[in-house]
Amino acid sequence: MQRIIGPFTQILPLADMPLKGSVSDDALHIIPNGGVLVENGLIAGTGDFETLRKDRPKAEIEEIAGSQVLLPGFVDCHTHICFAGDRAKDYAMRIAGKSYLEIAKAGGGIWDSVTQTRQASETELVGLLKNRITRHLAEGVTTIEVKSGYGLNVEQELKQLRAVKQADQLSRADLVPTCLAAHIKPKDFTGPASAYLEYILNDLLPKVKNEGLARRIDIFIEDSAFNIDDAGHYLRAAKQMGFDITVHADQFTTGGSSVAVEVGAASADHLEASTDKEIKGLAASDTVAVALPGASLGLGIGFAPARKLLDAGACLAIASDWNPGSAPMGDLLLQASVLGAYEKLTTAETFAGLTYRAAKALNLIDRGSLQKGMLADMQAYSCADYREILYNQGKLKPARLWKNGSQLITDR
Ligand SMILES: [Zn+2]
Numbered sequence: 001m002q003r004i005i006g007p008f009t010q011i012l013p014l015a016d017m018p019l020k021g022s023v024s025d026d027a028l029h030i031i032p033n034g035g036v037l038v039e040n041g042l043i044a045g046t047g048d049f050e051t052l053r054k055d056r057p058k059a060e061i062e063e064i065a066g067s068q069v070l071l072p073g074f075v076d077c078h079t080h081i082c083f084a085g086d087r088a089k090d091y092a093m094r095i096a097g098k099s100y101l102e103i104a105k106a107g108g109g110i111w112d113s114v115t116q117t118r119q120a121s122e123t124e125l126v127g128l129l130k131n132r133i134t135r136h137l138a139e140g141v142t143t144i145e146v147k148s149g150y151g152l153n154v155e156q157e158l159k160q161l162r163a164v165k166q167a168d169q170l171s172r173a174d175l176v177p178t179c180l181a182a183h184i185k186p187k188d189f190t191g192p193a194s195a196y197l198e199y200i201l202n203d204l205l206p207k208v209k210n211e212g213l214a215r216r217i218d219i220f221i222e223d224s225a226f227n228i229d230d231a232g233h234y235l236r237a238a239k240q241m242g243f244d245i246t247v248h249a250d251q252f253t254t255g256g257s258s259v260a261v262e263v264g265a266a267s268a269d270h271l272e273a274s275t276d277k278e279i280k281g282l283a284a285s286d287t288v289a290v291a292l293p294g295a296s297l298g299l300g301i302g303f304a305p306a307r308k309l310l311d312a313g314a315c316l317a318i319a320s321d322w323n324p325g326s327a328p329m330g331d332l333l334l335q336a337s338v339l340g341a342y343e344k345l346t347t348a349e350t351f352a353g354l355t356y357r358a359a360k361a362l363n364l365i366d367r368g369s370l371q372k373g374m375l376a377d378m379q380a381y382s383c384a385d386y387r388e389i390l391y392n393q394g395k396l397k398p399a400r401l402w403k404n405g406s407q408l409i410t411d412r
Contacts (some may be wrong), residue, residue, distance in 0.1 A: 001325035002059040003405070006035030007049035011386050014355050015371035020283075020315040023348040030386070036072065038376045041404035045372050056341040062407070067384040068399060071351065072370050073142030075358035076291055076332050077412045078246075078269050078319035080147050080180075081132040081410065082125055082160050082167075085116030087324045087400070110150075110184050113324050117150035117160065118244065127165035132322070132330070133171045139407060140398040141332055142377040145175050145319070145362055147218055149180030152189075154204045157181045172403045176362050178246060179208050182219035182226055182234060193226055197234040205241055209321035216266070216362075220248040221256035235263045244363055251295075252275040261285040267361040271304040272296060279305060283312035288361035290317045291353070293339035294327035297300035304345040306353075317361045318353035334394025347390055352402075 002353050011034035017027055035049030036061070045052070053061065090108035117125070134142055146164045151157035158361055161177055168175035181200045185193045208214050214295070217238045221231045225248075235245050245268050249256025251270035257278045260268035268282060269290035282289045291304040309316050318339060322330035329335070332354065341349045354367030367375045379398035391395055403410040 002056055003037070003038045003062055004035045004045065004049070004052050004056065004059045005038060006052070006061040006064055007033045008035070009067040010034065010386055011036065011046055011370065012026065012351065013046055013370040014072055014351060015369040017348070017352060017356070017369075019144070019357065019360060021313040022310040022401055023346060023352055024134050025348050027348050028348045028386070033403045034069070035375070036370060038405040041376055041406075043370055043372060043376050046370055047401065052127060058140070061254035063127040064380065064400075068284055068380040069383055069389065070370070070378055070380045071140075071386075071389075072355045072368055073366070073401070074139045074140045074332055074354045074360065075143040075368055076202055076320050076322070077105055077145050077267065077317055077358040077361040077382070078292060078321050079145055079330075080149060080150060080323035081144070081330070082129055082146050082164055083113050083117050083150050083324050084124065084128060085113060085324065086258065086328070087112060090325060091298070096127045098394050103139065104239045110325060111187055111207065114150045114152055114186065118156050121157050122163050122166070125160065126166045129163060129167035131170055133167060133173050133175070135330070136332070137173050137401060137403075139331060139333060140351070140379040140401060142379075142401070142403050143172055143176065143362070143367060145176040145178055145357070147178045147180040148214075149183035152181060152183065152186035154207065157204055158207060158211070158213070161208060165213060172408055176183065176216070176364070177214040178218050179205065179214045180218040180220070182217070182231075184225050194230045194233075195335065197226065197230055201234065201237050205238060205243070209241060209243075215242075216246055218248065221252055221259060222248070222251060228259055231256070232259050232263065235259065235265070237406040239263060246361070250278055254278055257282055261287050267317065271297065271309070272302060274305060276308075279308050279312045279314065281311060283314040283387045288317050288357060289314045290319050290361055291339060292319055292321035292327065294329055294333040295321045297327040297335065297338065298328060303339055304341055306339060307346055310379050315357050315360060316349065317358040318350065320356065333389075337390045337393040340390060341393075347387060351389060372407075376402055378402045
């Protein structure tokens with residue numbers, strides 16, 4: 001059964017836009033008084049609402065009242081939302097000026113989340129995930145990448161990834177799991193970091209693959225986590241096993257993004273410390289550069305050089321990094337709006353970074369724009385002009401939301 005949804009005051013399909021580099025707002029194609037033709041959860045076409053209706057007299061009509069602007073559902077290509085507990089104590093210490101080391105000495109840091117997540121059952125993790133997914137859906141995010149990385153041994157990493165798989169089945173959002181067993185070397189592992197990575201390669205990743213728990217792996221390349229040489233070896237071996245690669249790169253020191261480009265990673269994420277050299281390398285590659293403004297806001301540090309990356313020709317996506325330590329807020333649209341204000345991004349660049357460019361970071365080709373054959377993942381905002389969305393800096397939330405063509409949120 002075909003269904004026509006509309007009329008929308010404006011539809012921004014974000015189709016036929018450049019995959020890489022800067023984009024002026026003139027490149028935004030806007031359909032006034034638009035409609036979307038949906039069939040079997042997919043978009044069958046977009047166009048003038050009245051024309052669509054005349055051309056298909058038998059189609060069902062889902063009528064939209066009032067002024068609404070339609071966008072593709074957002075894709076959050078980097079989160080850590082499979083965790084238990086919180087790290088409010090860390091945050092209080094950090095805003096009071098304490099250092100990373102002082103916080104770690106007081107029992108904070110990633111290890112605290114590992115301890116709390118290990119204590120949670122798989123069922124408890126599924127419940128926590130579902131709450132966070134519900135919030136993300138309400139804020140327009142229809143596809144969510146979710147990393148493990150708070151288990152840090154075979155059994156606990158599998159527990160996290162199984163929880164993500166269950167939550168994916170139980171929720172309306174699409175979850176994209178990523179194995180981040182290489183988050184930090186766990187305190188209870190005896191031996192060097194390289195031996196820990198060998199253990200993950202030999203004992204965990206084959207199980208992840210056999211159980212179909214994730215098709216992507218991630219590593220945190222940083223002085224405090226894994227060095228460039230060990231990471232390079234790990235990533236090449238994982239790639240040989242058939243995993244897609246993403247990297248936590250250049251957050252505090254450089255080096256990670258070069259490894260990401262070298263191994264052909266789908267994305268290099270963070271990049272707050274990237275210099276002109278790293279920017280050039282990313283721009284010349286097919287690796288998506290992912291800015292995580294939520295981490296900059298949580299840590300009180302500068303943003304990734306989003307403007308420079310775009311001007312150099314890189315593909316820039318924007319993700320929330322939602323996690324209990326450095327990015328507890330998780331409001332993707334708010335964070336992207338603030339990043340855009342500081343980095344001087346056009347509306348087209350910010351929307352591209354939240355939709356089809358973020359889908360590219362996950363190697364997903366079936367979403368991120370509203371055109372024939374794409375998933376009917378869509379969100380509508382109660383306003384008459386698309387520019388009001390970023391202008392409200394995250395305060396304006398979608399009034400309606402569709403996943404695979406079904407409406408999940410109706411006129412709030
Ligand atoms: Zn992260």
